[in-house]
Amino acid sequence: MNFKDCDEKYYLESLWSGLEYIHGQIGQLQQCQRRKLCRTTSGTVHALVFQELSGIPEHHMIMNYFVWYACSLIVFLKLFDRAYSPGQDWLKEFSSEKKWRDKVAAHTAYTDPREDDNEYTKQISIFMTPGWRDDRFVVGCDIIGGPVVDGKFRTSPHDWSWSITQTHEKLKKHIASASPR
Numbered sequence: 001m002n003f004k005d006c007d008e009k010y011y012l013e014s015l016w017s018g019l020e021y022i023h024g025q026i027g028q029l030q031q032c033q034r035r036k037l038c039r040t041t042s043g044t045v046h047a048l049v050f051q052e053l054s055g056i057p058e059h060h061m062i063m064n065y066f067v068w069y070a071c072s073l074i075v076f077l078k079l080f081d082r083a084y085s086p087g088q089d090w091l092k093e094f095s096s097e098k099k100w101r102d103k104v105a106a107h108t109a110y111t112d113p114r115e116d117d118n119e120y121t122k123q124i125s126i127f128m129t130p131g132w133r134d135d136r137f138v139v140g141c142d143i144i145g146g147p148v149v150d151g152k153f154r155t156s157p158h159d160w161s162w163s164i165t166q167t168h169e170k171l172k173k174h175i176a177s178a179s180p181r
Contacts, residue, residue, distance in 0.1 A: 008079050029058070086175075090174065099160040100160040109121045110123070
């Protein structure tokens with residue numbers, strides 16, 4: 001992708017190249033996973049099958065792709081917002097990705113808790129595993145919780161699930177809707 005000639009151009013292109021690469025890698029891994037999915041007789045996916053990639057457990061590599069993508073995505077969006085006038089507010093449009101990045105990828109809720117992080121958010125932030133929904137890898141779908149405290153059932157976040165594949169398509173539309181500043 002080519003960006004207008006501006007101060008942000010080099011870094012936008014660099015980040016975009018990385019985002020594209022990770023999107024491509026996840027796409028290939030999803031294609032392989034589709035052939036290995038464990039399904040019930042009704043076709044519902046009940047388990048993922050992971051192997052090793054160059055001596056690294058596949059699910060570890062997938063989690064790293066999500067971490068790298070989330071961190072690069074938010075830097076990209078902040079920089080893009082300075083150089084362009086997007087059609088939509090990226091904070092609203094990419095709120096799940098930003099929340100997941102803030103509590104898992106950039107700094108875990110476990111090591112850097114915020115006031116709104118309960119013990120379940122802290123725990124899940126270091127026990128995240130990739131899931132499968134809508135025919136793609138996702139993170140942030142698992143919700144853990146405990147007993148009612150002060151009249152409230154406390155859980156880990158329910159509004160931070162996302163998929164690299166879906167997010168990348170959303171990002172392309174976000175870029176296409178923008179005009180230079």
